[in-house]
Amino acid sequence: MIIMKKITNILNRLLKGIPAVKEQSRINNDIEELSLPEILPHKEICKEKKVVHFSAFNYGNAGDVILPINVKDSIEYGLDYEYDWRSIHAHKYVDDKIVELANSSNGIIxxxxxxxxxxxxxNNNSGWQWNCSVDQLKKINVxxxxFAVGYNRFRNQADFEPVFKEHLNILAEKSTFLGLRNYGSIEMIKNYLHPENFEKLRYQPCPTTIISMLYPDNVNIVKRNSEEKFIALNCAFDxxxxxxxxxxxxxxxSIAKVVxxxxxxYKIKYYSHMPxxxxxxxxxxxxxxKYELMHIKTPIEIIEEYSKPSLVIGMRGHSxxxxxxxxTPILSIISHEKMGWFLKDINRSEWGSEVTNPDFENDLLEKAIYLLNNKNIVIEDITNIQETxxxxxxDNVSEIRKIYDL
Structure with missing residues (x-):
């Protein structure tokens, strides 16, 4: 009775909608260097090669904890030194001080x-998360x-404000390339770009999808020593x-019935990316x-915990x-187009279950059983796709290094 009352209260709240997390109130406009945790051993920094990095650095969401590090490590892959990075939150307004910092670097990621x-x-500066106005964007000369940006608009969500189209086209004209993380994003962004800017669009998979190649020791050690048989589950409520x-x-x-x-x-572990x-x-x-609640917070923990399950059933993009x-084999609960776009890119739509499917419950269960029964084949499949x-x-990193003189 108590549990059902709690569920009723939660559903009432969820039906009203949980507002989007807005971080700008916590971000001042002093130039601050965000200190990123490291996965790889620290190497000597080459002070002559400077990169300014804008990202949604977030220590409350597991995906955004590890992603900026994966970007950095991808761009530095194979080097025996590090670039001199300046990490700035994408939500921070790009004022003249930040423009000056950017223009004194080799380039911006x-x-x-x-x-x-x-x-x-x-914001009315760009219409998207990078808070750089059109006027400030025009001042940037590097x-x-x-790099692996996604079109994250939800189903039936209101369209972007008019400034978005203007900003995006100026950005395209000034950019080396617009690297988007799935072809679905590429197609959607074309709706806002002038045709002459289409050539700037580039497919750049999210670097989280190549974690085992960026950090093979971290993944392989866990897989060799992990004997526990369990399914990890994640759901999203934004x-x-x-x-x-x-x-x-x-x-x-339906999800609970399948689990x-x-x-x-299989033992069940619930992976919580954020509260x-x-x-x-x-x-x-x-x-x-019966389940174990897991709060995964640090980059090393994220890699270790996602290397262990027999299957991950996830609703978040980074789950x-x-x-x-x-x-690790995945089964995606598709409540946002980006989940289906990723599976379409790898030609594995059968690794996802659409919440709008009238037979969602049976579909989710059948696919979970198939993936569990064919785990080794699926892992081999993932390995081949990762190489691509x-x-x-x-290839994209090579172009960046050449144009940025890195």
Missing amino acids: IGGGGLFLKDTNP PIAL RTQLRFGEKIGNILT KVLSKD SDNYFIPFLDSFGI QMIPFGCK FFNITM
Whole structure:
């Protein structure tokens, strides 16, 4: 009775919608160097080679914790030194001091992550998360590249403000390339670009998808020593009305029913990327499912924990891409187009289940059982796809190094 009352209260709140997380109130406009945690051993810094990096550095969301480091390590892959990076939050207004800092560098990297979103950092300067006005953008005179940025607009979400189109086209004209993390994003961004700027669009997979190639020792050691048989689960609750609509209760109940069946043969761990993910916990409790709640926070923990499961059933983009990068089988719960776009890019749509499917529950269960029963084949499949992603990434990195004189 207590659990059901809790579920009812949660559903009522979710139906009203959880507002987007807005971070600008915590970001001042002093130039500050964000200190990134490291995964690889520190190397000597080459002070003559400077890079200014704008990203959604976030220590409350597991995906955004590890992603900026993966970007840096991809661009420095194979070097015996590090570039001199200046890390600036994408939400910080790009004032004259930041423009001056950028213009004294070899170039700018923006990304990765779903930065093409209007409501996480609402502003009239660009219309998306990089808070650089058109006038300030015109003052930048060094190379710029987007690296694994995503078009993150939700289903039925209001379109971008008019300034977005103007800003995007000026950015394209000034950029080395606009590296987007899936072909779905590329197609959507074409709707805002002038045709003559299409040539600047470039496919750049999210570097989280090649984690095992960037950090092979971290992944391989865990896989050799991990004997526990379990399924990891993650659900997302930002913008719930856009994700689920009025059928949110049915969808979440279906997920819990599937997990209940799978829990007969596999231990369940719930991977929480951020506090709002925990809204699913009462659904697990209501079905009497035994589970372990995991809060994964540091980059090393993220790699280790996503290298262990037999299968990850995930709703967040990075609960899809990080385990894939760790050579762990994935089953994506598709409540946002980006999840399907990734699977389409790798020609593995069968690794996802669409929440709008009238037979969602059975579909999710059947696909989970298939992936668990064919784990080794799936891992081999992931390994081959990763090699393609790695080669694409290194080609793009080579171009950046050449144009930036790095």
